Amino acid sequence: MKVALFVTCVNDLVFPGTGRAVVEVLERLGHTVEFPVEQGCCGQMHANSGYREEALPLVANFVKTFDGYDAVVGPSGSCVAMVRDWYPKLAPDSGEVVARTYELSEFLVDVLGVTDVGATFPHRVTYHPTCHGLRMLRLGDRPRRLLESVRGLELLDLPGAEECCGFGGTFAMKNAGVSGAMLADKCRSIVDTGAEYVAAVDNSCLAHIGGGLSRAGGPAKPIHYAEILAAS
Amino acid sequence: MSARDEVLRRVRTARPSAPVTVPRDYRAVDEGDDLVELLVDRLVDYKATVRRCGPHELAGAIGELLSDASAAVVPPGAPPEWLEAYQGRVLREPLAVADLDAPGVAVLTGCAVAVARTGTLILDAGPDQGRRALTLVPDHHICVVHTGQIVGGVPEALARLADPTRPLTLVSGPSATSDIELNRVEGVHGPRRLDVVVVD
Amino acid sequence: MSGGNIVARLPFPVAARKELGDAQLRANLRNATHTIRDKRLRMVGEVPDWEELRRSGAAIKDDVLSRLPELLTQFEAAATAAGATVHWARDAAEACAVVTALVRDTGTAEVVKVKSMVTQEIGLNDSLEAAGIAAVETDLAELIVQLAGDTPSHILVPAIHYNRSQIRDIFHRNGLSALTDDPPALAEAARRHLRAKFLSARVGISGANFAVAESGTLVVVESEGNGRMCLTLPETLISVVGIEKILPTFRDLEVFLQLLPRSSTGERMNPYTSLWTGVTPGDGPQTVHIVLVDNGRTETLADDVGRQALRCIRCSACLNVCPVYERVGGHAYGSVYPGPIGAILSPQLSGGGANRTLPYASTLCGACYDACPVRINIPEVLVHLRQTGPHPPAERAAMRALSWIMRDRRRYAAALRAARRGAAPIRWATGRRGAVRHLPWPLSKWTSTRDAPLPAKQTFREWWAHERTR
Numbered sequence: 011m012k013v014a015l016f017v018t019c020v021n022d023l024v025f026p027g028t029g030r031a032v033v034e035v036l037e038r039l040g041h042t043v044e045f046p047v048e049q050g051c052c053g054q055m056h057a058n059s060g061y062r063e064e065a066l067p068l069v070a071n072f073v074k075t076f077d078g079y080d081a082v083v084g085p086s087g088s089c090v091a092m093v094r095d096w097y098p099k100l101a102p103d104s105g106e107v108v109a110r111t112y113e114l115s116e117f118l119v120d121v122l123g124v125t126d127v128g129a130t131f132p133h134r135v136t137y138h139p140t141c142h143g144l145r146m147l148r149l150g151d152r153p154r155r156l157l158e159s160v161r162g163l164e165l166l167d168l169p170g171a172e173e174c175c176g177f178g179g180t181f182a183m184k185n186a187g188v189s190g191a192m193l194a195d196k197c198r199s200i201v202d203t204g205a206e207y208v209a210a211v212d213n214s215c216l217a218h219i220g221g222g223l224s225r226a227g228g229p230a231k232p233i234h235y236a237e238i239l240a241a242s
Numbered sequence: 243m244s245a246r247d248e249v250l251r252r253v254r255t256a257r258p259s260a261p262v263t264v265p266r267d268y269r270a271v272d273e274g275d276d277l278v279e280l281l282v283d284r285l286v287d288y289k290a291t292v293r294r295c296g297p298h299e300l301a302g303a304i305g306e307l308l309s310d311a312s313a314a315v316v317p318p319g320a321p322p323e324w325l326e327a328y329q330g331r332v333l334r335e336p337l338a339v340a341d342l343d344a345p346g347v348a349v350l351t352g353c354a355v356a357v358a359r360t361g362t363l364i365l366d367a368g369p370d371q372g373r374r375a376l377t378l379v380p381d382h383h384i385c386v387v388h389t390g391q392i393v394g395g396v397p398e399a400l401a402r403l404a405d406p407t408r409p410l411t412l413v414s415g416p417s418a419t420s421d422i423e424l425n426r427v428e429g430v431h432g433p434r435r436l437d438v439v440v441v442d
Numbered sequence: 443m444s445g446g447n448i449v450a451r452l453p454f455p456v457a458a459r460k461e462l463g464d465a466q467l468r469a470n471l472r473n474a475t476h477t478i479r480d481k482r483l484r485m486v487g488e489v490p491d492w493e494e495l496r497r498s499g500a501a502i503k504d505d506v507l508s509r510l511p512e513l514l515t516q517f518e519a520a521a522t523a524a525g526a527t528v529h530w531a532r533d534a535a536e537a538c539a540v541v542t543a544l545v546r547d548t549g550t551a552e553v554v555k556v557k558s559m560v561t562q563e564i565g566l567n568d569s570l571e572a573a574g575i576a577a578v579e580t581d582l583a584e585l586i587v588q589l590a591g592d593t594p595s596h597i598l599v600p601a602i603h604y605n606r607s608q609i610r611d612i613f614h615r616n617g618l619s620a621l622t623d624d625p626p627a628l629a630e631a632a633r634r635h636l637r638a639k640f641l642s643a644r645v646g647i648s649g650a651n652f653a654v655a656e657s658g659t660l661v662v663v664e665s666e667g668n669g670r671m672c673l674t675l676p677e678t679l680i681s682v683v684g685i686e687k688i689l690p691t692f693r694d695l696e697v698f699l700q701l702l703p704r705s706s707t708g709e710r711m712n713p714y715t716s717l718w719t720g721v722t723p724g725d726g727p728q729t730v731h732i733v734l735v736d737n738g739r740t741e742t743l744a745d746d747v748g749r750q751a752l753r754c755i756r757c758s759a760c761l762n763v764c765p766v767y768e769r770v771g772g773h774a775y776g777s778v779y780p781g782p783i784g785a786i787l788s789p790q791l792s793g794g795g796a797n798r799t800l801p802y803a804s805t806l807c808g809a810c811y812d813a814c815p816v817r818i819n820i821p822e823v824l825v826h827l828r829q830t831g832p833h834p835p836a837e838r839a840a841m842r843a844l845s846w847i848m849r850d851r852r853r854y855a856a857a858l859r860a861a862r863r864g865a866a867p868i869r870w871a872t873g874r875r876g877a878v879r880h881l882p883w884p885l886s887k888w889t890s891t892r893d894a895p896l897p898a899k900q901t902f903r904e905w906w907a908h909e910r911t912r
Contacts (some may be wrong), residue, residue: 012657018849019905021902022858022901022902022903023858023861023862023896023898024896024897024898025895025899026898026901026902026904027898029902029905029906030902030905045903045906045910047851047855047903047906047907048851048852050847050848050849050851050854051844051848053845055844056844056845057825057843058806058825058828059828059837059841060801060825060827060828060829060830060831060833061829061833061838061841061842061845062829063843064841064842064845065845067845067849068845068848068849070849071625071848071849072664078578081651082794088577125469141806141807141809142808144808145807145808145809145811145812146808149885156495168665172451172809173809174765174805174807174809176765176805177805178805178806178807179805179806180802181802181804181805181806182650182887182888183884183885183887183888184455184802184887185454185455185458185766185802185803186887186888186890186891187455187458187459187462187891188453188455188458188766188769188770188803189805190463190890190891190892191462191468191769192765192766192769192805193891193892211901217894217895218892219886219891220877220895221877221889221893221894222891222892222893224877224892224893225879225891225892225893
């Protein structure tokens, strides 16, 4: 199977370890991963902020870059949701690529049929299901099932898990006050679990949550779940 | 241009042109459970009291429910046998609102159909129900439901109504409000006591 | 032109700041919204065909919007034949003028009102008051808000921002005595206060949840019985109805009477639903007026994406699940339609000004779309409305620049390198913490409430080029 990594722009610049983790997991499962260097941003920030015209060239670039792969795998609920939900409306020729674009947990569980990826991570972890993963991609319990199969990992329930953390892209800046209030509640729930790590499928949400946890000086640290799956 | 013509002109200009097909694959018929049991459960859950009895026990049951009433209001077409065991005062139309609002007055009616799934009694101003004010102003409503009038869900109930242009009132439990902290409390303006007699 | 109480005076972030500072308000809202959220989930979970009902509900409303001219005239003809008088109003001012004239003709100086969103929308109470007519709100929550001299903050529960002890205080200030702040005691106080008004009122004013075209029937869904009082006891009934409230057939109610109660109060069925068709001799008001109102609805109807907002049945499920609403309450939205539905409805009914900030009052988390009984894709409409801005010049320039850079591999790689290098001195300055506490504007908006991450020492594509393509 010809698998392409869609690393996402945020991961490329700020969280490259998440991209490396996806490569590690897929190669451990015996797959060859390609990284088409023509890829850029999926256009989510532009489209969601009201700049559709500016998003269109990015959408076109994505479709061109990933054309011809059997699977395009991205470690981000919101970027994959952008492709899945918005591309068909923005680019009529995107159907083929859209149908083969997966968030990592979808690819592992649905396409490869794997929940145990051979990882070991002896830590207390709580899982925050991000909004786009939860309500747009309908990832359901796929990420949790992957985490539950990690050796040594103790998965702690997060109260109010399905509530938004308050990130919302430019919302975090335009409505910083409300965003901060939502973040404070989310951080409190995370800290109360006693977890060492809070895992999620989106580094953008984790950057926001991590920024709140770090400001509050709490012990819990953000981690992308792909990095847990890559740990051994 | 009149407001009517102007609004209609705007609507004609603005509306979408594509026709819409309406899917109807929700449940048209709701059966399988014991509908009488289900109705009783739903009524009790919303704080109505329920009695079940056979046809020959009905008058006695009504008599007991009316025992602390100062007077009983009955609609013009109520069956006379309902009141066979009741010795108290009976009020009949024409009645003024003040008569209905007097302390301790109870109203006794039938219903057109009852919805088990939601615990709803539908009144359609039929002869044994009367006009709407009768079941509104008194603080105590006793409603007689025959098991043959019970249907499973809302679609069957609306389909059973003889004439949908009659004044209709759907009653689900006594008057209630959720306006304080979004918690339901029973008893505001409508009858605060609702007794249902289910006749097998 | 549209108007009324649907125009925000302050930009949302400014209005929100004030509400966020009120700890009591936040506690009240959190308590109430979580209570109703859980109830709604339980009640919806009981219905095995919920998704089928949602799809039917959405399609029936879409069908109505596509046939609205025919259905409105059909409704008018049927209601007229049944003894009602039908009036039309282009906007809020015209609707208020029609109603005020009708009340004046009766010679009464006091009317009793059923809770109604459209009369809030058009500002009817103020118009009546200006004409010397007192409008008494009879829904418990509306009464609380009216006695407090406040404005509603929720579609279903306008007084959601008050807790029981605050409500008792409001009652006391207005001469309504309640022995305790127990909800039943407060409800009893409202009952005593309103009883005489119901029994003597000559004019009732209502809205309608649904208007059936084939029969001319109006429907009001309520809980307390105040609606039944207003709809049944007065001689004259005036119902103000938005033109989107039409349903084609009586049968269509079988869908909405299942969707609405479970979505709004989290009940299998609300205690009382009243249906009436024109005038019934010997039963209820003998003079019946219906005022059909546009007030910006046709402008909303003209928008291919935005018109789905007109499916709304005012259940308020989207408010109760919204994390933004939960933090700031309804007043921050500056309109009688707050929350997610308000963020798409208010700017469409009345565009411009501060209403343009409302589509940004959302993280696009999607909880509202999941909860909506008529499947209004609120996030989709929010994003659609953001296309028209406001787009501050600096933001627009940044978006254009990012788009230009990120569509080209070489420009993109160079920009990533530059960002990584640019972060190096900051990384050095932050020391071992590895997170930034303060950034200059505009990124200061990020660091106002949270630390910022730094670009990595090596971008992913640099790692890939180094490790994998030798």
